[in-house]
Amino acid sequence: MIELQDVVVAYDTRVILDHINLTIPDGETLVILGGSGSGKSTLLRLLIGLQRPTSGKIFVDGTEITSLNEEEFNKVRLKMGMVFQYSALFDSMTVGENVAFGLNQHSYKSKDEIKAIVAERLDWVGLGGYEDYMPSELSGGMKKRVSLARAIAQDAKFILYDEPSSGLDPITSGTISMLIKGMQSRLGCTSIVVTHDMQSAFYVADRIALLDKGRFIEVSSAEEFKHSTNKKVQQFINGKAEELTISARGV
Numbered sequence: 001m002i003e004l005q006d007v008v009v010a011y012d013t014r015v016i017l018d019h020i021n022l023t024i025p026d027g028e029t030l031v032i033l034g035g036s037g038s039g040k041s042t043l044l045r046l047l048i049g050l051q052r053p054t055s056g057k058i059f060v061d062g063t064e065i066t067s068l069n070e071e072e073f074n075k076v077r078l079k080m081g082m083v084f085q086y087s088a089l090f091d092s093m094t095v096g097e098n099v100a101f102g103l104n105q106h107s108y109k110s111k112d113e114i115k116a117i118v119a120e121r122l123d124w125v126g127l128g129g130y131e132d133y134m135p136s137e138l139s140g141g142m143k144k145r146v147s148l149a150r151a152i153a154q155d156a157k158f159i160l161y162d163e164p165s166s167g168l169d170p171i172t173s174g175t176i177s178m179l180i181k182g183m184q185s186r187l188g189c190t191s192i193v194v195t196h197d198m199q200s201a202f203y204v205a206d207r208i209a210l211l212d213k214g215r216f217i218e219v220s221s222a223e224e225f226k227h228s229t230n231k232k233v234q235q236f237i238n239g240k241a242e243e244l245t246i247s248a249r250g251v
């Protein structure tokens with residue numbers, strides 16, 4: 001379970017996340033929506049420890065992570081896989097080396113075991129046999145799939161996706177959405193998906209949360225979200241997100 005308690009992120013007087021409270025139960029796929037600059041990526045960065053909140057607490061599996069040192073946090077990070085917006089593959093490494101990266105760094109598995117895991121994970125994302133390709137030889141959608149294979153290489157319990165369908169055509173986006181859903185049922189993991197893609201959001205989400213002015217103005221099941229009477233939710237669904245202000249107080 002992930003729990004955010006009264007989390008604030010502020011840059012000087014500019015408040016990006018304004019006393020956020022949220023509980024994400026195990027096994028849930030939560031989609032986070034919000035206008036550009038509303039703090040979605042900031043939220044993901046908090047969860048993987050790339051940033052600390054100005055105040056508030058964050059619990060991952062019962063461990064309060066904001067006060068951990070780097071070494072302690074690395075243990076928590078092993079439970080997390082992140083699929084970055086631009087895939088963030090190492091261009092000088094093969095696909096196989098990219099997927100194996102975390103395993104080589106943090107596990108005590110033999111070379112043969114790692115090779116078998118890499119082959120299996122690539123197979124799961126439909127890229128079986130691509131170990132020796134270089135990232136430059138892959139399409140954007142394939143890179144995203146390699147990034148997903150890397151995120152799940154260590155049996156992550158929590159998978160965080162930062163705009164997994166950005167820059168992809170609708171069909172490839174659909175494939176990525178299917179993979180997100182597939183990983184959830186295969187691994188029973190908890191997924192947090194930041195996206196602007198409403199079709200994908202409704203397809204993958206158990207719950208959807210909408211960030212506006214530094215707060216969640218709606219957190220509800222995908223079905224309830226679709227039929228919400230909140231004007232801003234409907235504006236967002238219908239592509240009129242411009243009325244959602246970019247950030248919170250102090251701007």
Ligand SMILES: Nc1ncnc2c1ncn2[C@@H]1O[C@H](COP(=O)(O)OP(=O)(O)OP(=O)(O)O)[C@@H](O)[C@H]1O
Nearest residue numbers: 011016034035036037038039040041042043246247
């Ligand atoms: N180091 C920083 N210093 C000052 N402001 C920052 C810093 N990092 C982020 N911000 C501000 O925080 C706000 C939230 O940024 P964030 O990247 O989380 O937004 P986002 O919702 O993911 O946006 P997008 O959908 O465009 O990716 C933005 O207004 C950004 O300018």
